[in-house]
Each structure stands twice: as C-alpha cells, then as structure tokens.
Amino acid sequence: MIALLSLALKQLTRHRLRTSLTVLGVASGMFLFTSVETLQQSLGEATEETASDTTLVVYRENRFCPATSQLPEHYVDEIRSIDGVREVIPIKIIVNNCGASLDVITFRGVPEALLQQFAPEIEIVEGSDAEWKKRDDAALVGEQFAKRRGLKSGDKFDAVGITVHVAGIIRSPFPQDNNVAYVKLDFLQQASRTGLGIVTQFNVRVENSSDLKRVAAAIDERFKSDQQPTNTKPEKAFFAETAGQLIELIGFTRWLGLGAVLAVVGLVANSILLMVRGRVKENAVLRTLGYPSRAIMFLVLSEGGMLGLIGGILGAGLAWAFLRWQSFTMGSEGHTLAILPEVSTALFATAAALVLGIIASVHPALVAIRQPIVKSLRS
Amino acid sequence: MMISCREITKSYSKGSHLVTPLENLSLEVPRGEFLALMGPSGSGKTTLLNLISGIDTPTSGDLEIDGENIAKFPRKQLTKWRARKVGYIFQLYHLIPVLTALENVELPLLITSMSRKERRRKAEAALEVVGLSDRSHHTPSELSGGQEQRVAIARALVADPALLVADEPTGDLDRESATRILELLRSLARDHEKTIVMVTHDARAAAAADRTLHLEKGKLLTEDPNLVSI
Numbered sequence: 001m002i003a004l005l006s007l008a009l010k011q012l013t014r015h016r017l018r019t020s021l022t023v024l025g026v027a028s029g030m031f032l033f034t035s036v037e038t039l040q041q042s043l044g045e046a047t048e049e050t051a052s053d054t055t056l057v058v059y060r061e062n063r064f065c066p067a068t069s070q071l072p073e074h075y076v077d078e079i080r081s082i083d084g085v086r087e088v089i090p091i092k093i094i095v096n097n098c099g100a101s102l103d104v105i106t107f108r109g110v111p112e113a114l115l116q117q118f119a120p121e122i123e124i125v126e127g128s129d130a131e132w133k134k135r136d137d138a139a140l141v142g143e144q145f146a147k148r149r150g151l152k153s154g155d156k157f158d159a160v161g162i163t164v165h166v167a168g169i170i171r172s173p174f175p176q177d178n179n180v181a182y183v184k185l186d187f188l189q190q191a192s193r194t195g196l197g198i199v200t201q202f203n204v205r206v207e208n209s210s211d212l213k214r215v216a217a218a219i220d221e222r223f224k225s226d227q228q229p230t231n232t233k234p235e236k237a238f239f240a241e242t243a244g245q246l247i248e249l250i251g252f253t254r255w256l257g258l259g260a261v262l263a264v265v266g267l268v269a270n271s272i273l274l275m276v277r278g279r280v281k282e283n284a285v286l287r288t289l290g291y292p293s294r295a296i297m298f299l300v301l302s303e304g305g306m307l308g309l310i311g312g313i314l315g316a317g318l319a320w321a322f323l324r325w326q327s328f329t330m331g332s333e334g335h336t337l338a339i340l341p342e343v344s345t346a347l348f349a350t351a352a353a354l355v356l357g358i359i360a361s362v363h364p365a366l367v368a369i370r371q372p373i374v375k376s377l378r379s
Numbered sequence: 380m381m382i383s384c385r386e387i388t389k390s391y392s393k394g395s396h397l398v399t400p401l402e403n404l405s406l407e408v409p410r411g412e413f414l415a416l417m418g419p420s421g422s423g424k425t426t427l428l429n430l431i432s433g434i435d436t437p438t439s440g441d442l443e444i445d446g447e448n449i450a451k452f453p454r455k456q457l458t459k460w461r462a463r464k465v466g467y468i469f470q471l472y473h474l475i476p477v478l479t480a481l482e483n484v485e486l487p488l489l490i491t492s493m494s495r496k497e498r499r500r501k502a503e504a505a506l507e508v509v510g511l512s513d514r515s516h517h518t519p520s521e522l523s524g525g526q527e528q529r530v531a532i533a534r535a536l537v538a539d540p541a542l543l544v545a546d547e548p549t550g551d552l553d554r555e556s557a558t559r560i561l562e563l564l565r566s567l568a569r570d571h572e573k574t575i576v577m578v579t580h581d582a583r584a585a586a587a588a589d590r591t592l593h594l595e596k597g598k599l600l601t602e603d604p605n606l607v608s609i
Contacts, residue, residue, distance in 0.1 A: 003489040003495070003498075004489060004490075007475075007478075007486075007489065010475075010477045010478060011475075011477065013477055014476065014477050281473065282473065282475065285469065285473040286486070287434075287458070288432070288434050288461065288467045289461070289462065289467065289486060289487045289534070290458055290459070290461040290462020290463070290465075290487060290490065290538075291458075291462075291490055292455065292458050292459070292490065293458075295490050373434045373435070374429055374434060374435050377434075377469075
C-alpha cells in the first residue's frame with residue numbers, strides 16, 4: 001500500500017503546473033473554509049451557554065448600545081444583597097463604533113479595587129499592577145488589543161476622545177478580556193462626560209450556574225418599578241441578543257464555506273478526471289500487468305486525496321497563521337468577538353480537504369477501472 | 380503443453396455488425412517454445428495474443444494455459460492469473476516516465492506481499508538478465524528505444540511468469556536494437572524455459588522464433604514446421 005502511495009505521489013509530479021494550480025485552488029478554498037469555521041467556532045464559544053457559566057449581565061431595559069444604556073452606579077449594593085450573588089462589578093463601556101465592525105476599540109471602566117476580585121484569572125504579562133494603581137489614566141490593555149494596535153507598557157494612546165497611559169498588558173482565558181482596555185471607572189465616567197455615578201452595565205457572578213435564571217429574575221424584579229428598569233441575562237445569551245447583526249453576518253458565511261467546499265470538490269474532480277483521461281493507456285498497461293481494479297482505484301483516489309491533503313495543509317495552515325497574526329476582532333453593540341483560530345479547526349479543515357479530495361476522485365476512479373483493457377490499449 | 384486453444388471464437392458487436400476476428404481456431408504450443416504469429420492487419424493475431432494473455436476472453440471455445448482453462452475464469456480470477464503467469468511486452472514499451480528503470484521493473488511486484496528489499500532484489504536481477512544493470516536509475520527519457528524495450532522485457536520477466544507475450548516488440552526499433560531484443564527473447568526461451576508468443580509483421584523477427592504461424596481473416600493458414608489443426 002505504501003508502495004502504491006509512493007507511485008501515486010510520483011504521478012502527481014508528472015504535470016507539475018497542473019498539480020500546482022490544483023493545489024493552489026484547493027488551498028484557496030480551504031483558506032476560506034478555515035476562516036469561516038474559525039468564525040463559527042468563535043461565535044459558538046461566545047454564545048453557547050455551558051454548565052460552567054456563572055456570569056450575568058445587567059443592562060438598561062430596551063437599550064442595546066453602551067451609549068444609551070445608563071444605569072445608576074448605586075444599584076451595585078442592592079444587586080449584591082440578592083441571594084446567590086457572589087460578586088458584582090459596575091462597568092462603564094465606551095466604544096468607537098456601536099454597529100457591527102471589524103475594528104472596535106472598547107474601554108471598560110471598572111472600580112480599581114474590584115477588578116482583581118471580579119476577574120482573578122486576568123494576568124499582567126507586561127507592565128505592573130503598581131503602575132495601574134498609581135495613575136488615574138492608567139489602562140490595562142488586553143493582549144490581542146495591544147498586539148493589533150502595536151501598544152506596549154508605558155505607551156500613551158488616544159481613542160474615542162480618551163487618552164490613556166498603558167500601565168500593563170493583560171492576558172485572560174476569556175477572549176473578550178484580551179480585546180479591551182480596562183481603565184478606572186471614575187476616570188472613564190469623567191473622560192467620557194457621562195458623569196460620575198452612571199454606568200453602562202453590571203456584571204454579576206453568581207454562586208452556581210443553576211442560580212443564573214433565578215438571580216436574573218430577582219434583579220429585574222427588584223428594579224422593575226425603578227426609574228431605570230433592567231434587563232438581566234446570562235453573559236452569552238446577552239451577547240447573542242445584542243450582537244444580532246454580527247451573528248446574522250457570520251451565519252451568512254456558512255454559505256461561503258459551503259461554496260469553498262464545492263469549489264474544492266469540483267477542482268480536484270476536474271484535475272483527476274483530466275489525469276485519468278490522459279492515462280487511459282497507462283492504466284490499461286497496469287491492469288495488463290495484473291493490477292486489480294481495487295489497486296487502480298486506490299491509485300486514483302490516493303492522487304485525489306494527496307491533492308486535497310497538500311492543498312488542505314497549505315490553506316488551513318495559512319489561514320491559521322494569518323488569523324493568529326492579525327488577531328481580528330468583530331464588534332457589535334459594544335461587545336467584541338475575538339476571531340481566534342484553534343489548531344483543532346485547522347486540523348479539521350485539513351482532514352476535510354483530504355476527504356473532499358478522495359470523494360472528488362471516486363467518479364474518475366470508476367472511469368479508470370471501467371474502461372476495457374483491449375480498447376484502452378488501442379486508444 | 381503450455382498453451383492449448385480448442386476451437387476458440389472471438390466476436391463482438393461494432394454498431395449493427397457482428398465482427399469475428401477469430402473463428403474456431405485451434406492451436407497448441409509446447410512449453411519453452413518461441414512462437415511467432417504473422418499476418419496482415421485485421422487477421423486476428425493481436426486478438427489471439429490478447430486471449431492468450433488473458434486481457435480478453437473468447438466468445439466460445441476452450442483456452443487452456445499451463446493446465447488452467449482461463450476461458451472460464453471470472454474477471455477477478457483472470458486478473459490474479461495474469462499477475463502470476465503472464466509477462467506482456469508492448470510495441471511502444473509503455474514505461475511510466477516518472478519512474479526509474481528499476482522502479483518500472485518493480486511495478487508488477489507492488490501488488491504482491493513481497494517486502495521492499497525482496498522486490499528490489501528481483502527487479503535488479505531482471506535488469507541484469509536484460510543487460511541493463513548500469514541503467515537502473517535512469518528514467519525512460521534517458522534511455523534509447525532499445526534500452527526502453529529491454530526494461531519493458533525485464534518488467535515482463537520480474538514476476539517470473541511461465542508465459543511471455545510480445546506484441547510487435549521490435550516494431551519501433553532500429554535493426555541493431557531489434558536484433559538484440561530478438562536475441563534476448565530467444566535466450567529467455569532457450570535458457571529460462573519461457574514460452575513466448577510474439578506477434579510481428581517483420582519476417583526477419585519471425586525468423587528468430589522456433590515456429591511461425593500465419594493468420595488471415597481469423598484463421599490459421601500455415602504453420603512451420605509442424606501442422607496444427609485448423
């Protein structure tokens with residue numbers, strides 16, 4: 001079998017230009033497929049609720065943009081008193097663009113003392129906590145955000161009319177933390193001119209994920225008759241609701257992925273069919289030498305599989321490297337979706353390319369074994 | 380007897396016509412004989428060669444080769460039989476251009492359970508028989524026509540088949556190369572006890588064989604020196 005695989009590989013080198021063009025086409029298709037799969041997977045991670053989710057988002061009822069969701073900061077004490085609540089943090093969010101966008105700059109204003117308590121998983125990888133505490137305009141910038149903007153500790157940067165000093169670069173297991181800049185709440189309230197005491201939302205951590213619905217209902221019930229009624233949802237459900245435009249857009253990309261798959265199948269099938277037609281006599285010679293039909297099929301399917309595999313490795317590998325390097329973030333309504341490719345996605349795309357290459361070669365393989373030997377030798 | 384054909388007929392449809400390139404042909408070829416088949420185009424000599432080599436099946440009659448009636452074999456069995464018993468030499472060699480001479484010779488062994496080392500050893504031995512050991516790592520494009528045909532003969536020999544069939548093996552070669560190929564075929568029949576059936580248009584090539592049979596319109600006309608039933 002290995003000997004036949006080696007023969008199939010050598011056959012591919014016979015028409016270098018045709019093989020290269022086919023591999024290039026497959027690679028382009030799988031680049032697109034991997035990008036679409038990465039988008040879908042990133043969206044899935046951001047919106048699909050899991051048993052370990054314990055975060056609620058409290059937003060102003062009937063508001064969907066950070067600019068219009070304004071809640072009194074003092075709600076924090078009342079929320080904290082609700083049974084099942086472990087921690088609450090008031091957050092002021094300022095974004096450069098409320099609609100769906102690929103280039104979102106998000107400032108999250110949080111009380112200085114509460115950040116470490118609310119998000120202990122955040123790790124400062126550059127700069128220091130002392131620098132963050134020392135300056136009013138200090139910002140802890142997410143790793144991906146910093147990479148995208150070329151920021152390092154000690155830099156100053158200005159966005160959405162707010163100038164901050166980069167006190168540190170942070171890393172978090174949650175992609176959304178890696179794509180924002182954390183600043184102090186009172187600083188952001190003043191810098192954005194919304195005034196002290198007004199926040200965009202509260203993020204609430206509950207004791208158990210089973211408490212999510214009950215606590216959300218209790219919070220909304222508590223402020224139902226207040227001047228600023230609330231709408232509380234699990235964080236992922238909240239993202240899924242507010243980022244509707246984004247989700248619709250990403251949903252459309254499924255069709256692009258399907259198109260890429262069909263293009264790969266068509267391309268490999270065409271290339272292998274041409275190859276089989278060009279080697280009618282040669283296949284007849286192999287059958288004369290005693291090669292059974294299954295060996296001829298194996299040779300043709302191997303060539304298709306190899307075209308798919310090489311193109312898949314190239315396309316998926318390039319897409320993975322490109323998305324890693326670019327660190328794209330899609331944002332909508334102040335929420336960010338980090339498009340982070342997983343190795344498993346690239347491996348899946350490569351395996352898919354291999355399978356597609358084999359599937360595309362089935363018809364040409366059948367053509368190869370169905371030709372009568374005598375007629376083929378005369379052709 | 381190596382080959383025993385009894386009243387074999389081959390016919391097939393071509394459009395609305397029934398074509399019968401061979402009709403009630405009987406023939407016997409003893410083991411180790413080098414037989415030449417001659418005749419004009421369309422006389423049925425290549426059809427007979429294809430039947431004997433098992434790449435085609437007769438419409439009727441019996442075709443016994445080395446004690447097995449291959450006319451009754453189903454397709455899969457015939458394929459296995461070919462791999463074991465027959466070496467086919469083509470007029471235009473039909474070597475795979477991306478493979479070296481050694482790899483081309485090794486081709487029939489790739490579908491066996493033989494180890495790589497054993498395959499290499501057998502392929503090298505076959506190349507030695509045809510006198511091309513020093514060209515084993517050359518690709519077909521780096522060989523002359525005569526050398527390519529010798530590689531093709533080594534490929535036909537490598538699985539050690541009892542029967543070699545050759546379809547105009549010297550048809551595309553100059554006289555000097557043709558003479559070497561014919562000498563080689565003679566020595567394979569004489570020294571290695573291979574039964575060889577060769578189709579040729581060339582009387583000089585036929586003269587190298589032990590016996591020559593003439594076909595015309597699907598029937599045997601003469602034989603030399605022994606008469607067979609027609």
